[in-house]
Amino acid sequence: MKVIIDSEKCQGHGRCFSLAPALFDSDDLGQGVVIGDGDVSPDQAENARLAQENCPEYAIEIEES
Amino acid sequence: MSTTDKAPVQDFATDFDHTDPSWVKDPYPIWDDLRQRCPIAHTDRYGGAWLPTRHEDVAAIAHDTDHFTSWTVVVGNGRPGEDALPPPIGVAPPITSDPPFHAMARRLLQPVFAPKQVDLYESYVRELCGKLLDPFVGGSAIDASLDYAEHIPVGVIAKMLGFPEEDGEIFRGFVHTILEAVDKEPEERIEDFQPVIDYFTARIEEHRENPQDDLTTFLLEAKLGDMELAPEHVFGSMLLLIVAGIDTTWSAIGSSIWHLAQHPEEVARLKSEPGLLDTAIEEFLRAYSPVTMARLVKEDMDYAGCPMKKDDWILLSFPAANRDPDMFENPDEVIIDRKVNRHAAFGLGIHRCLGSNLARMEMRVALEEFLARFDSFSLADPDAVTWSQGQVRGPRSLPLTLGNF
Numbered sequence: 001m002k003v004i005i006d007s008e009k010c011q012g013h014g015r016c017f018s019l020a021p022a023l024f025d026s027d028d029l030g031q032g033v034v035i036g037d038g039d040v041s042p043d044q045a046e047n048a049r050l051a052q053e054n055c056p057e058y059a060i061e062i063e064e065s
Numbered sequence: 066m067s068t069t070d071k072a073p074v075q076d077f078a079t080d081f082d083h084t085d086p087s088w089v090k091d092p093y094p095i096w097d098d099l100r101q102r103c104p105i106a107h108t109d110r111y112g113g114a115w116l117p118t119r120h121e122d123v124a125a126i127a128h129d130t131d132h133f134t135s136w137t138v139v140v141g142n143g144r145p146g147e148d149a150l151p152p153p154i155g156v157a158p159p160i161t162s163d164p165p166f167h168a169m170a171r172r173l174l175q176p177v178f179a180p181k182q183v184d185l186y187e188s189y190v191r192e193l194c195g196k197l198l199d200p201f202v203g204g205s206a207i208d209a210s211l212d213y214a215e216h217i218p219v220g221v222i223a224k225m226l227g228f229p230e231e232d233g234e235i236f237r238g239f240v241h242t243i244l245e246a247v248d249k250e251p252e253e254r255i256e257d258f259q260p261v262i263d264y265f266t267a268r269i270e271e272h273r274e275n276p277q278d279d280l281t282t283f284l285l286e287a288k289l290g291d292m293e294l295a296p297e298h299v300f301g302s303m304l305l306l307i308v309a310g311i312d313t314t315w316s317a318i319g320s321s322i323w324h325l326a327q328h329p330e331e332v333a334r335l336k337s338e339p340g341l342l343d344t345a346i347e348e349f350l351r352a353y354s355p356v357t358m359a360r361l362v363k364e365d366m367d368y369a370g371c372p373m374k375k376d377d378w379i380l381l382s383f384p385a386a387n388r389d390p391d392m393f394e395n396p397d398e399v400i401i402d403r404k405v406n407r408h409a410a411f412g413l414g415i416h417r418c419l420g421s422n423l424a425r426m427e428m429r430v431a432l433e434e435f436l437a438r439f440d441s442f443s444l445a446d447p448d449a450v451t452w453s454q455g456q457v458r459g460p461r462s463l464p465l466t467l468g469n470f
């Protein structure tokens with residue numbers, strides 16, 4: 001499983017990095033960024049979905065492997 | 066003209082007015098009714114305005130900067146005159162700006178409001194909350210709006226701008242002048258404004274001579290392209306932070322305490338499960354969203370079946386969008402552990418609230434410090450609670466009875 005942020009849609013609402021700090025961070029401008037290459041370990045799968053379902057801009061995609 | 070002179074609204078679908086006493090008292094049933102019967106309502110008041118109440122329409126308009134301009138974001142009787150800074154800039158960039166200028170003006174402020182920068186103010190906020198609340202510990206009453214919520218964002222903005230702490234009272238007076246100016250006629254506004262301009266100009270001059278590690282110096286040294294900001298831009302940005310950052314956050318803190326004062330079981334739960342507070346705050350932001358914005362229609366057009374005219378207002382109700390049953394299950398219920406909550410309290414699209422990280426931190430610290438000091442609190446008299454009128458909604462007086470048992 002992998003998380004991706006569509007940076008065209010992201011407006012820096014910050015829900016992802018508060019709900020799933022192991023997967024997302026904020027850059028110097030406050031926009032959301034994926035940590036590393038976005039790979040989601042099984043114990044983070046729920047947090048990944050939580051972030052996706054709370055992003056007001058529908059900017060988070062999850063690729064199931 | 067004061068709003069008491071206005072005719073009461075008979076039908077919100079064809080004649081809505083967001084300053085009508087029934088809306089000020091309880092807007093939620095009005096929006097629920099409109100959403101079913103007339104999802105984009107109209108009024109001839111204010112020279113013509115439209116009100117979308119479904120999340121889908123609010124989101125579409127917020128994202129559509131081709132057909133709608135942010136030139137002014139507060140509904141009034143007039144439209145900006147010829148002497149106003151034209152689009153895409155407007156008087157208070159970036160909130161009054163459109164693409165492509167908007168991105169530059171926003172970019173300038175973004176680093177200041179990024180989460181890691183905002184965290185630096187947390188200990189200041191905590192200390193301020195403690196100072197405000199400690200005199201009430203052991204007492205039996207507090208006005209959670211006037212004695213507490215209001216002072217938090219005022220203190221934070223003064224601190225960020227680097228204004229002297231002993232000017233607190235003066236600054237609070239100016240904040241009222243600025244916030245109230247929105248409802249006044251232009252001539253009156255200019256007169257009231259002179260002391261504010263003088264005060265700010267003096268602080269700007271001090272900072273020019275003696276740069277500090279604060280937002281005023283940051284703005285003075287900032288560059289757009291390779292140009293320094295025009296003095297009006299620096300002043301405009303300072304005003305924007307006051308207008309956008311104070312009664313909004315004051316309202317959000319006040320509404321959260323108002324809710325909790327009526328739900329002792331949730332107070333108990335938040336005390337035993339402090340990890341739930343962040344989720345609860347998102348739910349308070351959804352259910353009691355304080356901020357409604359406006360747009361102007363750029364050209365005559367048919368939009369979603371509505372014959373919109375150039376310069377018609379759109380009252381862009383993020384609060385109504387946040388109560389849409391197509392978007393949220395049981396939207397009128399406040400569920401402090403709601404898991405899926407894609408709320409739009411901080412707006413949608415390019416104007417997403419720049420202060421959202423700061424506002425969330427202020428709300429969290431304000432509620433933590435309040436809950437840490439009082440074990441039980443309730444509304445002293447539900448009818449004594451008064452709500453603000455206009456596009457920012459929150460309790461303006463909130464008398465509580467305190468119990469420490």
Ligand code: HEM
Pocket residue numbers: 127135138159160161171305306309310311313314317354355356357358359383410411412413415416417418419420421423424425
């Ligand atoms: C709970 C408190 C707050 C709420 C609910 C709120 C809500 C909003 C909303 C809905 C917008 C979108 C405007 C639009 O679409 O036209 C906005 C924009 C903005 N807010 Fe906030 N706000 C809050 C607190 C703050 C604070 C504390 C600050 C700064 C100190 C701030 C600064 C701004 C700025 C600068 C913008 C304009 C951003 C742009 O146009 O790019 N806000 N806010």
Ligand code: SF4
Pocket residue numbers: 005009010011012013014015016017031032033054055056057058059060
């Ligand atoms: S929640 Fe969505 S909009 Fe917000 S920072 Fe994350 S990806 Fe961006």
